[in-house]
Amino acid sequence: MAFPPLLFPLFSLLLATLSLAQTPSAPAPTPEGPINVTAILEKGGQYTTLIRLLNTTQVGDQINNQLNNSHDGMTVFAPTDNAFSNLPSGTLNNLNPQQQVQLILYHVAPKYYSRADLLTVSNPVRTQASGQDGGVWGLYFSGEGNQVNVSTGVVETQINNALRQEAPLAVYEVDKVLIPKEFSEAKAPVASPPPSTNTSTGSNTTKSTGAAAEAPESGSGRLQMGVGLVAGVGLFCMGLLS
Numbered sequence: 079m080a081f082p083p084l085l086f087p088l089f090s091l092l093l094a095t096l097s098l099a100q101t102p103s104a105p106a107p108t109p110e111g112p113i114n115v116t117a118i119l120e121k122g123g124q125y126t127t128l129i130r131l132l133n134t135t136q137v138g139d140q141i142n143n144q145l146n147n148s149h150d151g152m153t154v155f156a157p158t159d160n161a162f163s164n165l166p167s168g169t170l171n172n173l174n175p176q177q178q179v180q181l182i183l184y185h186v187a188p189k190y191y192s193r194a195d196l197l198t199v200s201n202p203v204r205t206q207a208s209g210q211d212g213g214v215w216g217l218y219f220s221g222e223g224n225q226v227n228v229s230t231g232v233v234e235t236q237i238n239n240a241l242r243q244e245a246p247l248a249v250y251e252v253d254k255v256l257i258p259k260e261f262s263e264a265k266a267p268v269a270s271p272p273p274s275t276n277t278s279t280g281s282n283t284t285k286s287t288g289a290a291a292e293a294p295e296s297g298s299g300r301l302q303m304g305v306g307l308v309a310g311v312g313l314f315c316m317g318l319l320s
């Protein structure tokens with residue numbers, strides 16, 4: 079038989095073609111279809127807290143929509159589960175819903191930045207939280223060589239891994255939660271828990287703004303209780319009359 083020698087190369091060529099066809103088919107899902115931040119983070123495998131927060135704050139949907147509708151792209155700084163668990167205990171729970179949204183928005187920049195872009199960008203870099211409360215809510219980048227650091231003014235860390243770095247979306251792993259300095263400036267409860275002696279400097283102003291910000295809610299709560307009380311007394315009186 080003269081065939082096997084011929085068939086063998088053909089067969090192995092076929093195998094090679096098949097495996098070649100399979101290798102590129104793994105990254106293939108990314109380019110087509112709308113970009114889904116949650117899916118990218120899920121693949122990363124260590125972002126369950128961030129995924130949960132993106133979901134509850136609906137910032138995840140916002141990112142996906144904006145990616146589909148803007149030409150600037152976006153950049154997400156993704157704290158790992160470790161980063162969240164390294165926060166002082168109660169940090170997240172002490173944030174009201176609005177602050178949780180602000181915290182997550184602060185991890186998102188409304189523009190695509192490659193690592194090289196971050197090295198030359200002019201500081202501070204606007205985030206999705208910028209402009210709220212008249213605060214800057216900016217991030218500060220610095221670097222040497224290939225190393226990029228990000229700082230909030232309160233927290234600084236290095237940017238190591240990119241989960242994705244391809245316009246229009248960059249997702250970078252960060253091993254610290256980027257606590258905005260606006261939290262410690264405007265609303266004491268979050269980042270400045272040191273119960274040491276000299277918290278007095280800022281706590282005056284912070285307490286008053288914090289109280290002012292929360293006043294409407296507790297005020298309406300009291301109002302509702304008041305209405306309930308009046309209605310209850312009214313019903314009681316009607317009961318007496320009938």
Ligand SMILES: *[C@@H]1O[C@H](CO)[C@@H](O)[C@H](O)[C@H]1NC(C)=O
Nearest residue numbers: 112114115116117118120142
């Ligand atoms: C994004 O991906 C997540 C996780 O894979 C999935 O639960 C969600 O439905 C996706 N969202 C959209 C809009 O496709």
Ligand SMILES: *[C@@H]1O[C@H](CO)[C@@H](O)[C@H](O)[C@H]1NC(C)=O
Nearest residue numbers: 116126129130131132133134
């Ligand atoms: C997102 O939140 C909804 C309810 O608000 C929940 O049904 C859903 O499972 C959550 N998805 C993820 C990925 O956490």
Ligand SMILES: *[C@@H]1O[C@H](CO)[C@@H](O)[C@H](O)[C@H]1NC(C)=O
Nearest residue numbers: 111112113142143145146147
């Ligand atoms: C993306 O935008 C296009 C038009 O701008 C729209 O038709 C499409 O439904 C959008 N897709 C998503 C997932 O929002």
Ligand SMILES: *[C@@H]1O[C@H](CO)[C@@H](O)[C@H](O)[C@H]1NC(C)=O
Nearest residue numbers: 220221222225227234235236
């Ligand atoms: C980056 O941050 C690390 C600490 O996380 C620090 O040791 C290093 O000096 C910083 N590098 C630059 C260029 O700021």
Ligand SMILES: *[C@@H]1O[C@H](CO)[C@@H](O)[C@H](O)[C@H]1NC(C)=O
Nearest residue numbers: 273274275276277278279280
């Ligand atoms: C607290 O601040 C005052 C001045 O503002 C200073 O004299 C004092 O030493 C400070 N105390 C501590 C414990 O830092």
Ligand SMILES: *[C@@H]1O[C@H](CO)[C@@H](O)[C@H](O)[C@H]1NC(C)=O
Nearest residue numbers: 278279280281282283284286
């Ligand atoms: C704190 O309050 C005292 C009086 O209550 C005031 O004299 C002082 O200036 C305030 N400090 C700041 C930083 O606002």
